[in-house]
Amino acid sequence: MATVPIRTNENRDTLPVEAPFLPFSAPCFGIEEEQELLQALKSDWITTGPRCKTFESVFAEYTGSKYAIALNSCTAALHLALASQNIGVGNAVITSPLTFTATANVIVHQGAQPLFVDVDPDTYNLDPVQLHKFIDSQCVWNAKENILRVRATQNAVRAIIAVHYGGHPCAIDEINEMAARFGLSVIEDAAHALGGVYRGRNVGTLGDVACFSFYPTKNISTGEGGMLTTNDPDLAQRARVLSLHGITKDAWKRYSKEGSWQYDVTEAGFKYNMTDLAAALGLQQMHRLPSLLSRRAEIAQLYAAMLADLPLQHPTVMPDVTSAWHLYPVQILSSSVTREDVIQQLRKQNIGASVHFIPVHLMSFYQQQFGFKRGDFPVAEQVFDKIVSLPFFPRMSDDDVARVAGAMSSILERWEPALAS
């Protein structure tokens, strides 16, 4: 964090005291992470090894999944979720347009067709009603083959990637029901949602396979990293082999005392394994997770209370879920202040903000390659036009939250004619 500039006697009265920069997000590491990382370094086992194994078992236990595979990103996990199920050329995958581009990119990596279904205006998650409409109007069910085909391309729809936006679990029962009817796999993009609960079930066990991110802004971080969870032994086995070149033994087994030099390559896999240095951080972050989550929920409550009177749409939490509170996004409902004004004014007050997300179908690649255009997903576009993610991370103090709230009031009240008069 920036420090307050040193002032001399002459300019004490003229120089404004600048508040330190408050970032949009920051990771939360302590002495425990430092010590674990140092031990990993000193152990000489720095890539995939004992710490990855322990991180995986702690993670599997926390989420309640049978298998957890530590990887070097959530993007890798999403890619393996598709590859392990042979989803590729001739196939199509449905997801939300209001997501990070990684969710859609992996579909393209596999040579499959990305399909988007618009989001719910309250949770910003894939809307099951829209999903139903989409299948009804854009797809054809072939009962003899048991295949759902995209009418326009004849590609076989194979999976739905359900993004738990901001940590709020998707309406998964409705999504699973539709998936079961049409033989689709459900992949959770749980990049935001470690710690989320849906009707008593943990995120990570809500679909066929789930993908988590440990990028620096996410609920826990390993620098870069990801995890794949599943209850399906075949999928787990395939994903593990594909995560390390398609080699049937991992380096841990090859280079440890019990190992042997022999290995076979059963298919051309990827290089997606996590390092033990990253797992050292992940292990300690898992110990810290309950306190990180409760502080996130606390800050959300503070924001909701402090910003209650402003022209904003706050995040909604459905009654049957626990949000993992990854983001605090507000929609600017003022008629005179735009989202861009808010971000600029916050910046002037040394406060960072972000936008989640520029809808993927508005990206030039997706427009040129697949013909998407503005107007295709009006709810995602309306949300995107108005949304700002406020600073939101566990190390924020109550004073930091109050500072953001004060800034938001001054920005919105100063500019709002109705309130200013």
Ligand SMILES: *Cc1c(COP(=O)(O)O)cnc(C)c1O
């Ligand atoms: C961050 C993010 C990803 C990608 O995670 P990485 O670990 O950076 O690969 C995927 N999906 C969503 C929704 C994300 O926010």
